[in-house]
Amino acid sequence: xxxxxxxxxxxxxxxxxxxxxxxxxxxxxxxxxxxxxxxxxxxxxxxxxxxxxxxxxxxxxxxxxxxxxxxxxxxxxxxxxxxxxxxxxxxxxxxxxxxxxxxxxxxxxxxxxxxxxxxxxxxxxxxxxxxxxxxxxxxxxxxxxxxxxxxxxxxxxxxxxxxxxxxxxxxxxxxxxxxxxxxxxxxxxxxxxxxxxxxxxxxxxxxxxxxxxxxxxxxxxxxxxxxxxxxxxxxxxxxxxxxxxxxxxxxxxxxxxx
Numbered sequence: 001x002x003x004x005x006x007x008x009x010x011x012x013x014x015x016x017x018x019x020x021x022x023x024x025x026x027x028x029x030x031x032x033x034x035x036x037x038x039x040x041x042x043x044x045x046x047x048x049x050x051x052x053x054x055x056x057x058x059x060x061x062x063x064x065x066x067x068x069x070x071x072x073x074x075x076x077x078x079x080x081x082x083x084x085x086x087x088x089x090x091x092x093x094x095x096x097x098x099x100x101x102x103x104x105x106x107x108x109x110x111x112x113x114x115x116x117x118x119x120x121x122x123x124x125x126x127x128x129x130x131x132x133x134x135x136x137x138x139x140x141x142x143x144x145x146x147x148x149x150x151x152x153x154x155x156x157x158x159x160x161x162x163x164x165x166x167x168x169x170x171x172x173x174x175x176x177x178x179x180x181x182x183x184x185x186x187x188x189x190x191x192x193x194x195x196x197x198x199x200x201x202x203x204x205x206x207x208x209x210x211x212x213x214x215x216x217x218x219x220x221x222x223x224x225x226x227x228x229x230x231x232x233x234x235x236x237x238x239x240x241x242x243x244x245x246x247x248x249x250x251x252x253x254x255x256x257x258x
Contacts, residue, residue, distance in 0.1 A: 005034035007041075012049035012197035013190065014042050021057025026065040027108065033082035039089035042097075049197040049204075051093070052189060053116070054100040060125070063107030066244065083108070084225065087140050090115035091217035094205040096196050100189035101125050102182050104164070110175075111140035114149065115217075117208065118192055119176035122185045126164035127175065133162040134244075135236035135252070137227050141220040149174055 006017040016038040042051040102122040110127040147155040150173045170176045243250035
């Protein structure tokens with residue numbers, strides 16, 4: 001394990017804590033690898049009955065580490081993309097997964113929630129999907145799961161505009177189960193995790209398999225990933241990331257459609 005991801009097992013609940021609060025919990029390739037390992041352990045270890053994902057600091061995660069994005073765009077990124085292992089791990093997971101989300105959940109911080117079985121948000125939490133703003137496309141099979149969950153119109157709005165969705169709206173739309181205060185978030189998440197951990201695990205995993213088409217989700221992820229890589233090398237993406245680095249608004253109007 002790496003210091004930015006803490007993993008602990010207690011009373012059947014495996015808790016994975018994202019702990020890079022000085023960088024708003026931006027996810028690096030190594031962090032994705034550690035999270036993928038936690039998911040694999042949760043599925044394989046008979047002592048684990050529930051996986052709980054939480055984060056330190058005031059932000060759940062600001063999404064992918066932008067510096068690694070830039071490196072990947074120039075062909076200098078890591079050879080093994082652990083994000084693929086992480087996302088496929090979520091798609092194939094049979095153990096129940098709970099997420100406790102505070103502050104902003106950006107990009108994959110939101111799309112991963114579509115693979116969680118119980119999502120608890122702090123009152124001030126915000127879900128943000130800025131893929132189009134970065135000239136990219138959604139990932140984590142969210143281009144399939146989000147319209148399925150909330151309908152095409154709302155999903156298009158989230159993806160195309162990239163505006164923050166408040167916690168209470170996310171619950172009303174069915175992206176999350178409930179809200180609680182930031183002070184009570186972890187205690188409530190562990191209370192729910194404990195209740196689920198006490199249930200018959202064979203029944204829970206069988207139910208989860210019936211509720212999800214893992215093969216369809218992985219196939220959608222593969223399609224998204226291929227398009228994502230193409231978009232990352234586009235002139236639009238280069239403009240988006242250059243504008244981000246220069247702290248200005250991007251100008252896509254002079255770029256030809258690709």
